Amino acid sequence: MWEHLVCANCAGPVSEGRCRVCRASRERMDREGRPVSPALLVALAALVVLAALLVPRMAG
Ligand SMILES: [Zn+2]
Structure with missing residues:
Protein backbone atom coordinates (compact mmCIF):
# COMPACT_ATOMS: atom_id res chain seq x y z
CA MET A 1 0.00 0.00 0.00
CA ARG A 34 -4.42 3.15 -5.01
CA PRO A 35 -1.18 4.98 -5.90
CA VAL A 36 -1.55 4.71 -9.65
CA SER A 37 -4.93 4.57 -11.32
CA PRO A 38 -5.52 2.04 -14.12
CA ALA A 39 -6.58 4.89 -16.40
CA LEU A 40 -3.21 6.54 -15.88
CA LEU A 41 -1.40 3.29 -16.67
CA VAL A 42 -3.39 2.92 -19.88
CA ALA A 43 -2.59 6.51 -20.84
CA LEU A 44 1.11 5.96 -20.16
CA ALA A 45 1.13 2.73 -22.17
CA ALA A 46 -0.53 4.51 -25.08
CA LEU A 47 2.07 7.26 -24.85
CA VAL A 48 4.93 4.74 -24.93
CA VAL A 49 3.44 2.99 -27.97
CA LEU A 50 2.96 6.33 -29.70
CA ALA A 51 6.56 7.32 -28.99
CA ALA A 52 7.83 3.97 -30.26
CA LEU A 53 5.94 4.54 -33.49
CA LEU A 54 6.92 8.18 -33.97
CA VAL A 55 10.56 8.32 -32.84
CA PRO A 56 12.03 6.05 -35.57
CA ARG A 57 10.26 8.16 -38.23
CA MET A 58 11.71 11.37 -36.83
CA ALA A 59 15.17 9.86 -36.49
CA GLY A 60 15.09 8.39 -39.99
ZN1 LIG B 1 6.49 15.54 1.26
Missing part, protein backbone atom coordinates in the same frame (compact mmCIF):
# COMPACT_ATOMS: atom_id res chain seq x y z
CA TRP A 2 0.93 3.66 -0.31
CA GLU A 3 1.80 4.09 3.37
CA HIS A 4 5.39 3.24 2.47
CA LEU A 5 5.72 5.63 -0.44
CA VAL A 6 8.44 8.25 -0.05
CA CYS A 7 7.70 11.82 -1.03
CA ALA A 8 9.80 13.22 -3.86
CA ASN A 9 9.58 16.70 -2.32
CA CYS A 10 10.48 16.20 1.35
CA ALA A 11 11.82 12.60 1.22
CA GLY A 12 9.53 11.70 4.12
CA PRO A 13 6.82 9.05 4.15
CA VAL A 14 3.80 10.35 2.24
CA SER A 15 1.54 8.88 4.91
CA GLU A 16 2.94 11.38 7.46
CA GLY A 17 1.92 14.34 5.31
CA ARG A 18 5.01 16.41 6.13
CA CYS A 19 4.65 18.80 3.23
CA ARG A 20 2.13 20.15 0.75
CA VAL A 21 3.06 17.53 -1.84
CA CYS A 22 2.63 14.69 0.68
CA ARG A 23 -0.81 15.86 1.67
CA ALA A 24 -1.91 16.32 -1.94
CA SER A 25 -0.69 12.81 -2.80
CA ARG A 26 -2.37 11.37 0.25
CA GLU A 27 -5.68 13.02 -0.57
CA ARG A 28 -5.53 11.81 -4.15
CA MET A 29 -4.70 8.27 -3.09
CA ASP A 30 -7.45 8.32 -0.50
CA ARG A 31 -9.90 9.16 -3.24
CA GLU A 32 -8.61 6.65 -5.75
CA GLY A 33 -7.70 3.94 -3.28
